Amino acid sequence: MTLTAVMLPAGHIVLRRARRQDLEPVIALLAADQLRASTKSLAPEHRAPYKQAFNLIDSHPAHLLVVGTDIGGAVVATSS
Numbered sequence: 554m555t556l557t558a559v560m561l562p563a564g565h566i567v568l569r570r571a572r573r574q575d576l577e578p579v580i581a582l583l584a585a586d587q588l589r590a591s592t593k594s595l596a597p598e599h600r601a602p603y604k605q606a607f608n609l610i611d612s613h614p615a616h617l618l619v620v621g622t623d624i625g626g627a628v629v630a631t632s633s
Contacts, residue, residue: 564624571618571631576600576607578628579620 571579580603610616621630 566621
């Protein structure tokens with residue numbers, strides 16, 4: 554489900570509902586955030602909480618996880 558496309562000076566960003574296959578790029582974005590940076594965030598043994606949180610949020614009808622993708626479909630932003 555595409556929510557909207559936004560034109561920015563650097564190009565287009567498409568906002569859409571996050572899918573399970575977006576989880577790895579979302580984890581990488583969170584790990585790269587200076588406020589949440591952690592060397593453990595990308596380690597496979599630390600991904601279970603992210604997967605659990607995604608499943609809980611995604612299954613709730615009152616919540617919407619959103620990703621922003623570039624023109625090639627790569628996840629470049631996230632929001633909930």
